[in-house]
Amino acid sequence: MHLKRRLATAGIALGVAAASTGAALTAQAEPADPSETVTWTVGDLTGPELAELDRLGFDVVRTRGGAHVLGDEAVAEELRALGHDPEFLDTVYKEVETTAQQEGTYYGGYRTVDAYEADLQELTAANPGLTRLHDIGDSWLKTQDQTQGHDVYAVCLTAIAAGDCETDPDSAKPRFSLIAQIHAREIATGEIAWRWMEKLVDGYGTDPAVTALLDTTEVWVVPIANPDGVDIVASGGDDPVLHRKNANDSNGDCGDRLGIDLNRNSGFEWGADSTNPCAETYQGPAAASEPETRAVEDWLRALHPDQRGEDPGDAAPADARDVFISLHSYGEYIIVPWGYTSDTAPNDAALRDLGAAMAESNGYFVGTNDDTVGYATSGTTDDFTYGEFGIASFTFEIGPGFGNCGGFFPAFSCVDDTLWPENEGALMTAAQAAAAPYAD
Ligand SMILES: [Zn+2]
Structure with a gap:
């Protein structure tokens, strides 16, 4: 949990840089906790290729800037075994800003x-x-x-x-x-x-x-x-x-x-x-x-x-x-x-x-x-x-x-x-x- 909080900071910096330049994203960090679910980019897959990943049970999110797969390092390994090249994009979990949460x-x-x-x-x-x-x-x-x-x-x-x-x-x-x-x-x-x-x-x-x-x-x-x-x-x-x-x-x-x-x-x-x-x-x-x-x-x-x-x-x-x-x-x-x-x-x-x-x-x-x-x-x-x-x-x-x-x-x-x-x-x-x- 604490690892993901620190990683979120790297994700923010990456996001800002990419958003301001419109440049293609490249992985700049690896998830520190291999068991944490993070966002991986899997490149320019075709619609049918993405549909196949979805059918196989991967958690696929389609964006115009390339497809994402959510998962931990083991999921990334499964993608590599299928011939894909997943790169770490960002954490899914962001820093929680307040500890003084209201009930509910x-x-x-x-x-x-x-x-x-x-x-x-x-x-x-x-x-x-x-x-x-x-x-x-x-x-x-x-x-x-x-x-x-x-x-x-x-x-x-x-x-x-x-x-x-x-x-x-x-x-x-x-x-x-x-x-x-x-x-x-x-x-x-x-x-x-x-x-x-x-x-x-x-x-x-x-x-x-x-x-x-x-x-x-x-x-x-x-x-x-x-x-x-x-x-x-x-x-x-x-x-x-x-x-x-x-x-x-x-x-x-x-x-x-x-x-x-x-x-x-x-x-x-x-x-x-x-x-x-x-x-x-x-x-x-x-x-x-x-x-x-x-x-x-x-x-x-x-x-x-x-x-x-x-x-x-x-x-x-x-x-x-x-x-x-x-x-x-x-x-x-x-x-x-x-x-x-x-x-x-x-x-x-x-x-x-x-x-x-x-x-x-x-x-x-x-x-x-x-x-x-x-x-x-x-x-x-x-x-x-x-x-x-x-x-x-x-x-x-x-x-x-x-x-x-x-x-x-x-x-x-x-x-x-x-x-x-x-x-x-x-x-x-x-x-x-x-x-x-x-x-x-
Ligand atoms: Zn939805």
Whole structure:
């Protein structure tokens, strides 16, 4: 643990130098503790090569600057045995900045699920004219034992008039829906969802843009789509567990690699992703097999009217409404559909236009899977929302791949110092476009 803290400093210096020059990264240090999980770069592998590593059970993260594999020195040796040339990039774990942590937090200030839920109850109780809290379903653990696991929560935020915040797609106001932490270890995303909700309730009546937004638009947020997974992450305390999937352990003996990837489990074009129950991208035994997936899909069906035809080539009309974003990390991308195919989405140009407008805030690279991470993904939530309803749908990959604010576990201060500020405007742009995201 102490070794990783010192190494984090080397990682910061490396990250700053690379970010400022745009130069290719070269390894400048080796992990001092061979048993510590760190980030390795594996060079310019093709999409299919990366997919193969994923299928074999490696923890692969795809970035435009080259692919990463997370693991310890033994994992690096396995990669070398397969003919790859892994180089140490950075630590996964950053220095924890405070020892005086508040109750209900871990890793310097990130909230546990229980603490987050208490905050949600408080926020919505204090703002009855602006918020409604909805229980949209159970986590997998709760479906097994009602005394365990969690409810999955959605918050509706708007200046509530009669008929607002109902789960009916025929709503008077257009809608912007946002989900976070469907991948549990992407810990900054839940905090960004919180700051988004807080901005709206605090800004109504004082910030003209927020006031106009909530007078005309319903904003919906599922801040922790995978609460069982986040419990596993937070169980590590200052050394969070790198758990991505849900907590369903009924599909094979995977040790701590258990669970289904909820962002490969959605029902639209499901079934072309990993069938290895121990892979990080395991798609599950059937489309929408997981209770968290069904909770989110049923909630989305109750919010968004179907505005697109059945054929993959059918475009949503130019006057279609509603926007959806799924928050992930990391890589600094705004990814547009499709994920499941390299075919161009029928609303491609308009999706890229809105992506570019959002990128004016965060500077992220806008493109499809092909343009960004390099290979196809099936059963993702944003393919579901675009495919089923035709609404403008995006995946954000928050944050850089290295440095103190990079990777899955950025230092907590990064949320308020960089990650929230750079994305605040992008979320406003998305919400303000909800009435007509494809309009010129
Ligand atoms: Zn993710």
